Amino acid sequence: MSTNRKLRLGVLASGGGTNLQSIVDQCQALKIDAEIVLVLCNNPDAGALQRAEKAGLPNTCINHRDFADRQSFDRSVVAALLKADVELVVLAGFMRIISEVFLDAFPQRIINIHPSLLPAFPGLQVQQKALDYGARFSGCTVHFVDNGVDTGPILAQAVVPILAEDTEETLSARILQQEHKIYPHAIQLIAEGRVTIEQRQVRIAYAEKSETALINPPL
Amino acid sequence: MSTNRKLRLGVLASGGGTNLQSIVDQCQALKIDAEIVLVLCNNPDAGALQRAEKAGLPNTCINHRDFADRQSFDRSVVAALLKADVELVVLAGFMRIISEVFLDAFPQRIINIHPSLLPAFPGLQVQQKALDYGARFSGCTVHFVDNGVDTGPILAQAVVPILAEDTEETLSARILQQEHKIYPHAIQLIAEGRVTIEQRQVRIAYAEKSETALINPPL
Numbered sequence: 001m002s003t004n005r006k007l008r009l010g011v012l013a014s015g016g017g018t019n020l021q022s023i024v025d026q027c028q029a030l031k032i033d034a035e036i037v038l039v040l041c042n043n044p045d046a047g048a049l050q051r052a053e054k055a056g057l058p059n060t061c062i063n064h065r066d067f068a069d070r071q072s073f074d075r076s077v078v079a080a081l082l083k084a085d086v087e088l089v090v091l092a093g094f095m096r097i098i099s100e101v102f103l104d105a106f107p108q109r110i111i112n113i114h115p116s117l118l119p120a121f122p123g124l125q126v127q128q129k130a131l132d133y134g135a136r137f138s139g140c141t142v143h144f145v146d147n148g149v150d151t152g153p154i155l156a157q158a159v160v161p162i163l164a165e166d167t168e169e170t171l172s173a174r175i176l177q178q179e180h181k182i183y184p185h186a187i188q189l190i191a192e193g194r195v196t197i198e199q200r201q202v203r204i205a206y207a208e209k210s211e212t213a214l215i216n217p218p219l
Numbered sequence: 220m221s222t223n224r225k226l227r228l229g230v231l232a233s234g235g236g237t238n239l240q241s242i243v244d245q246c247q248a249l250k251i252d253a254e255i256v257l258v259l260c261n262n263p264d265a266g267a268l269q270r271a272e273k274a275g276l277p278n279t280c281i282n283h284r285d286f287a288d289r290q291s292f293d294r295s296v297v298a299a300l301l302k303a304d305v306e307l308v309v310l311a312g313f314m315r316i317i318s319e320v321f322l323d324a325f326p327q328r329i330i331n332i333h334p335s336l337l338p339a340f341p342g343l344q345v346q347q348k349a350l351d352y353g354a355r356f357s358g359c360t361v362h363f364v365d366n367g368v369d370t371g372p373i374l375a376q377a378v379v380p381i382l383a384e385d386t387e388e389t390l391s392a393r394i395l396q397q398e399h400k401i402y403p404h405a406i407q408l409i410a411e412g413r414v415t416i417e418q419r420q421v422r423i424a425y426a427e428k429s430e431t432a433l434i435n436p437p438l
């Protein structure tokens with residue numbers, strides 16, 4: 001067990017929380033030098049809340065429906081994160097747009113995972129979009145959050161092939177497998193203090209080739 | 220040696236012609252059931268013309284500067300291709316926009332290769348754009364040509380990683396290696412009569428998983 005102080009994570013989720021679970025598992029297995037100090041959901045029915053409860057993690061729901069606008073919701077979320085001394089905000093299926101209020105409170109300290117190889121297919125329902133386009137590959141991207149939609153500097157990506165028989169469900173599942181690998185890995189790179197952003201390029205100190213560009217086992 | 224009739228290719232190039240060369244080599248090695256019946260350049264200095272000459276292939280230059288507009292240039296190109304009984308038009312670094320005149324003459328019979336994983340990074344100087352964006356992967360795409368810029372249905376793609384130390388030159392070279400593999404391969408799929416287009420998805424009959432989604436050797 002590392003004696004280093006651990007990176008304090010706040011994980012935000014709106015849904016089932018499988019990406020949260022992969023981070024919980026890696027923290028518990030001491031594979032990453034981080035600890036989740038708050039799980040925050042905007043939706044009281046989020047499965048992520050139950051996962052947090054089960055793992056014995058501090059968790060809270062701040063329901064966006066209780067707020068008049070995005071800024072006041074974000075101010076409340078930021079207050080909860082600051083109170084828990086969160087150092088890195090990890091969006092794990094958090095279905096709310098992040099406002100400037102939030103970005104200003106955690107500059108270059110908010111990361112997201114997106115189920116496509118950005119800049120291809122930003123936005124929603126992107127697995128279906130990749131199928132409809134007839135792309136031969138898709139994947140997932142861990143990126144820093146900026147004020148655009150899925151436009152921030154890229155930390156890590158993983159590729160998966162798209163197969164002729166794929167449906168939205170099978171492709172999503174194949175991508176999700178990779179999400180569960182690269183998201184904890186990207187968090188560990190930050191925990192190790194090896195990540196810097198130059199312009200919009202994310203540099204990893206002492207990187208192995210395979211650390212930020214993962215390929216699903218060869219076809 | 221196959222006794223089947225060979226698919227008649229017209230290859231259009233503006234530059235050095237390394238993609239032309241990879242097709243010439245595969246045809247000569249009888250790896251693809253196709254023959255190049257015309258190499259056509261818009262630029263009298265194109266290295267592709269010398270490669271064609273050396274390989275003993277029919278070749279011609281139609282200089283776009285001799286024409287008043289794109290349509291009249293395209294009509295002349297189409298006439299040359301039809302005269303040579305070309306069945307499939309293969310753009311290999313052909314730096315001219317294809318007009319409707321040309322598209323109408325060879326419906327779903329014009330293919331192009333582009334040095335990115337479309338729909339990411341259409342247009343020009345795309346290797347530098349991928350580097351500037353901080354993407355972790357790029358690659359190349361063989362697609363049917365439609366009336367957009369690099370928007371047509373995708374036949375095959377290959378992925379390569381982007382490395383921290385990459386320059387435009389090293390990345391371009393890594394992608395080009397894959398271009399030389401997937402372009403002849405895509406031509407062979409058409410020669411075998413296995414390719415159909417539904418909506419914008421290109422279906423390959425009896426496809427192996429690896430036939431249209433190639434990954435550069437694992438990292």
